[in-house]
Amino acid sequence: MTERLYKAAIWVGGLALLAAALIDTIAVFARNLASSLHGSIELIQVAVLIAGSLGLVIAVSSRTHARVHVISERLEGAAKTWLDRLASAAVAAFFLCLLAGSLWIAADLWDGHELSEVMSVPWRLLRLFANLCFFVALLILLRQCWRPKP
Amino acid sequence: MMATPETGLVGIGILLVMLILGVPIGASLGLVGIVGLFLTLGIEPGLIKAGVTAIDTLTRYELGTLPLFMLMAHLLFSANASRDLFDAAARLVGHRRGGLAYAAIGGCASFGAINHSSLATTATVGLVALPEMRSRGYAPGFAAGTIAAGGTLGQIIPPSGALIVFGIIAEQSLGKLFMAALIPAAMQILFYVLTIFIVVRLRPGIAPPSERHGWGERVRALLRVSDLLLLIVAVIGGIAIGWFSPSEAASIGVAGALLLAARRRQLNRAMLYRAFEETLKTSGMIMLIIIGALIFAVFLSVTGLADAIGSTVTGLGLGPVMTLTIVAIILLLLGSMLDGLGLMLLATPILLPVVTSVGMSEIWFGIFLIRAMEIGFVHPPLGLNLYVMQGVAKDIPVARIFRGVAPFLVSDFLCLALFIFFPVLITGLPQWASL
Numbered sequence: 147m148t149e150r151l152y153k154a155a156i157w158v159g160g161l162a163l164l165a166a167a168l169i170d171t172i173a174v175f176a177r178n179l180a181s182s183l184h185g186s187i188e189l190i191q192v193a194v195l196i197a198g199s200l201g202l203v204i205a206v207s208s209r210t211h212a213r214v215h216v217i218s219e220r221l222e223g224a225a226k227t228w229l230d231r232l233a234s235a236a237v238a239a240f241f242l243c244l245l246a247g248s249l250w251i252a253a254d255l256w257d258g259h260e261l262s263e264v265m266s267v268p269w270r271l272l273r274l275f276a277n278l279c280f281f282v283a284l285l286i287l288l289r290q291c292w293r294p295k296p
Numbered sequence: 297m298m299a300t301p302e303t304g305l306v307g308i309g310i311l312l313v314m315l316i317l318g319v320p321i322g323a324s325l326g327l328v329g330i331v332g333l334f335l336t337l338g339i340e341p342g343l344i345k346a347g348v349t350a351i352d353t354l355t356r357y358e359l360g361t362l363p364l365f366m367l368m369a370h371l372l373f374s375a376n377a378s379r380d381l382f383d384a385a386a387r388l389v390g391h392r393r394g395g396l397a398y399a400a401i402g403g404c405a406s407f408g409a410i411n412h413s414s415l416a417t418t419a420t421v422g423l424v425a426l427p428e429m430r431s432r433g434y435a436p437g438f439a440a441g442t443i444a445a446g447g448t449l450g451q452i453i454p455p456s457g458a459l460i461v462f463g464i465i466a467e468q469s470l471g472k473l474f475m476a477a478l479i480p481a482a483m484q485i486l487f488y489v490l491t492i493f494i495v496v497r498l499r500p501g502i503a504p505p506s507e508r509h510g511w512g513e514r515v516r517a518l519l520r521v522s523d524l525l526l527l528i529v530a531v532i533g534g535i536a537i538g539w540f541s542p543s544e545a546a547s548i549g550v551a552g553a554l555l556l557a558a559r560r561r562q563l564n565r566a567m568l569y570r571a572f573e574e575t576l577k578t579s580g581m582i583m584l585i586i587i588g589a590l591i592f593a594v595f596l597s598v599t600g601l602a603d604a605i606g607s608t609v610t611g612l613g614l615g616p617v618m619t620l621t622i623v624a625i626i627l628l629l630l631g632s633m634l635d636g637l638g639l640m641l642l643a644t645p646i647l648l649p650v651v652t653s654v655g656m657s658e659i660w661f662g663i664f665l666i667r668a669m670e671i672g673f674v675h676p677p678l679g680l681n682l683y684v685m686q687g688v689a690k691d692i693p694v695a696r697i698f699r700g701v702a703p704f705l706v707s708d709f710l711c712l713a714l715f716i717f718f719p720v721l722i723t724g725l726p727q728w729a730s731l
Binding site: 153155156157159160161163164166167168169170171173174178187190191193194195197198199200201202203204205206208210211212213214215216217218229230232233236237239240243244246247248249250251272273276280 | 314315316317318319320321322323324326327330342343344345346347348350351353354355356357359360363364367539540543544546547548550551568569571572573575576577578579580581582583584585587588637638
């Protein structure tokens with residue numbers, strides 16, 4: 147992932163989180179002032195999906211993974227490189243399954259024009275965005291398989 | 297292939313091998329789950345389950361809580377919260393024998409309340425408190441051990457990441473979990489304070505008193521952190537009195553942290569970028585683990601393994617105390633091999649039915665699990681907090697840090713035993729608050 151794209155992903159994801167926080171905060175104040183902000187949860191879901199999908203890409207790109215280091219810490223050289231490759235390949239296989247399953251559902255529901263109840267958020271576009279992020283993460287992981295961490 | 301409990305056992309075996317080989321936890325859980333579903337139900341249901349789980353997790357409103365609380369933590373971290381909190385505690389009690397150790401526990405507790413992570417709390421408070429303690433003549437092993445143990449408070453003080461992840465995996469109310477964690481968190485702080493008191497009574501030379509600060513200076517130090525303390529009280533108190541839900545509290549926390557950073561003149565583009573990057577990296581990693589864990593849990597439920605274990609344990613007729621003691625031993629053994637999240641996500645679907653079969657609630661198990669998980673952070677061979685402390689002070693060997701942690705471990709085991717014998721310590725507050 148290029149430096150520019152990485153930074154753009156961070157700004158978009160971060161601003162989506164801020165948007166979620168802002169909408170929710172306004173909703174809380176509105177509710178406590180005897181009013182209500184209809185559809186706030188749907189808007190937050192959109193923001194959370196954007197931030198979460200980009201978060202997956204950023205975590206993969208920066209190789210931020212929770213791992214058990216019992217063996218990998220004790221290895222050096224080629225053995226460590228192969229173990230890193232195995233790890234990247236396993237994460238890639240997992241993303242491939244997520245992408246395949248999610249695309250399957252998206253394709254099935256595409257003509258249904260799913261909309262959210264209150265704000266009419268077009269869910270098929272959001273599914274498309276999530277699938278695009280899965281795909282980008284998969285590409286990054288495949289690249290990491292060929293070029294393990296130096 | 298037939299979906300039998302034996303299939304589930306094979307899946308767990310493969311999962312453990314993958315984890316030990318260093319395959320990321322999320323991918324290990326997810327792959328074993330998906331391949332298991334392929335073999336037991338077929339490729340189409342397996343793939344569709346994976347796709348549904350991924351999108352459902354990413355759009356889950358309650359899961360938005362996790363990155364938002366993390367964002368709040370990173371914003372406050374950039375506003376120098378950790379140094380100010382330790383300074384305030386050190387000025388209040390530093391003049392007593394062992395006072396800086398009490399201050400380190402106080403710093404860990406208050407920073408843990410906004411940071412929600414054991415490792416980050418240990419590293420951050422360690423960077424501030426350890427040099428100060430060593431310069432005042434504290435024994436290095438005792439000082440490092442105190443901070444490593446104090447760091448574990450980050451996971452139990454609400455609203456911690458561990459509580460949120462457990463709530464999502466076990467489908468429990470976050471409000472109930474947060475309320476249930478309050479007494480155990482207070483107990484842990486109290487037990488650590490008592491441990492320090494006893495240790496410095498027995499070996500007074502390891503923690504000499506520092507100079508006494510005047511009341512004016514103490515009040516000024518408290519005023520410097522008053523905004524932070526107010527935010528912590530507002531976030532936890534708002535949930536407790538029902539002004540807002542835990543998910544909304546995360547948003548209020550972010551808004552408050554932004555205001556606080558602006559007030560301290562720390563809010564700028566570079567700081568925001570850093571906070572966004574750290575939040576998205578960590579939350580992306582945790583999302584992947586949650587997606588994997590949810591798929592793995594479906595596989596286990598299809599095989600019927602958890603139910604089989606539950607009925608086997610019930611059939612043994614061991615009684616609640618013995619059953620829960622065995623559960624605690626399993627958790628401690630697994631906790632010495634797996635990191636916190638791995639332990640939680642592996643143990644929850646398997647041990648939760650066992651615990652509920654002897655009459656304990658899911659909320660009780662969640663808090664008990666997190667306490668056991670925390671012990672793994674200061675318990676060899678994994679003991680991540682010990683290594684974090686060694687990263688902060690490279691001249692202190694891990695074995696020496698562990699000797700410093702040992703008295704705190706004794707108090708942790710005592711706490712776990714109390715939770716088994718008096719479950720009301722965990723379940724009482726949410727029942728009383730009728731959540």
